[in-house]
């Protein structure tokens with residue numbers, strides 16, 4: 351019997367250069383390639399390593415200078431790709447006057463979720479991040495962690511096959527951090543989930559693979575036990591991080 355082919359995200363030779371204040375140009379992605387199938391992937395790297403730039407290119411907001419992103423073998427562009435993508439950017443200003451419910455309903459409409467399903471879908475994603483009781487408050491009254499969880503909830507709308515979260519645990523208290531970690535771990539059984547972070551504990555116990563990114567280059571991609579064996583035998587992922595990134599910053 352023919353096996354159903356797994357969803358696949360391929361990243362081939364991505365390069366990106368920014369011009370810096372008129373003077374020079376700075377290469378922030380320097381030939382990134384990887385292939386992802388369902389599972390939870392952590393992108394770990396210091397500030398400025400290029401995590402958000404890589405995510406910006408995958409999600410279509412940034413154009414690479416070279417290379418390509420393929421979803422199931424086809425260019426990851428256009429409406430078909432947007433339908434399977436859920437994305438929570440690192441920073442986003444939210445409409446202070448909206449309630450949480452209105453914000454999610456608005457994004458559900460942008461995602462073309464049919465009207466008849468929208469209300470239940472909004473409840474479903476709010477419940478996933480433990481915000482169902484806060485949905486009728488205005489966002490101006492949300493705490494930082496509540497806003498962050500709302501952003502994650504918005505990325506879950508429409509049950510995307512590819513979920514990309516940029517620093518999703520920023521500002522979350524330990525209870526909500528663990529809750530999100532468990533949610534992502536459960537979801538990753540059937541989906542491709544990519545999480546950028548510099549919080550080692552966000553990915554150490556749940557990531558199927560960790561992508562170590564430094565100065566726009568992939569240092570290594572491997573399961574946590576393999577990375578520990580390679581870089582810090584008998585220790586933990588934090589020691590791997592320190593061994594590879596040490597005191598340097600990502601630039």
Ligand SMILES: Nc1ncnc2c1ncn2[C@@H]1O[C@H](COP(=O)(O)OP(=O)(O)OP(=O)(O)O)[C@@H](O)[C@H]1O
Nearest residue numbers: 368369378395396397398399400401402403404601
């Ligand atoms: N629009 C831009 N113009 C010029 N330089 C930029 C721009 N965006 C990012 N950079 C630079 O590109 C490099 C990579 O930035 P990026 O935001 O991708 O890093 P990051 O790994 O996400 O860092 P962080 O952990 O701080 O979120 C940094 O040196 C940054 O200063």
Ligand SMILES: [Mg+2]
Nearest residue numbers: 401402440516
């Ligand atoms: Mg970033």
